[in-house]
Amino acid sequence: MNHFQSEQMNWPDETLCRAAAQGDAAAEEALVLRYDWLVRSCARPLFLMGADQEDLIQEGMFGLLKAIRDFEPERGASFHTFAELCIRRRMISAVRAAAAGRHAALNTSVSLEDGAGESDSVDDGPEARLIGREEVQERFRRLHRELTALERQVLPLYLQGLSYQEIAQKLSRSGKSIDNAVQRIRRKLSHIN
DSSP states (O other): OOHHHHHHTTSOHHHHHHHHHTTOHHHHHHHHHHHHHHHHHHHTTEEETTSOHHHHHHHHHHHHHHHHHHOOGGGSOOHHHHHHHHHHHHHHHHHHHHHTTSOGGGTTEEESSTTTTOOOOTTSOHHHHHHHHHHHHHHHHHHHHHOOHHHHHHHHHHHTTOOHHHHHHHHTOOHHHHHHHHHHHHHHHHTOO
């Protein structure tokens, strides 16, 4: 990273977006680096059975790039708000497409967030959304019966976006025991139809 690029890292989001819109690749890269944490945070409550979590993060990165290219500051929203919306929509679209069988890498996606699949899409009527929500709730009930006491404590904290270390501190456990608990939860979820 040269001096100019490191200086750009201090620019406000809106200034970086304007520069990126004018073809400044360094400004676009600065925003991608700045918002990598947000993409990962949005991906955390979504679980991809049979695929790597990085697949969903990649979809979120596409959403972030779209936000960088489409951001219009005169509309009154902050870049952060707009970026989060674009990232979440892209991830939810990928999960929905997987559920419909349109993407082989994501065809067994399950959301760990209740209602995460809801959107304003015209393709889904209220009945389809209700059925989808009920299916997610039933999965959670079955999962809950399979979880140990520790796993029941870890799951809601994990879904709130806390890191393994933050969860470990709250529960007075080691980071490794939290990591193991999350991996067991994922395995158990993948076996629930």
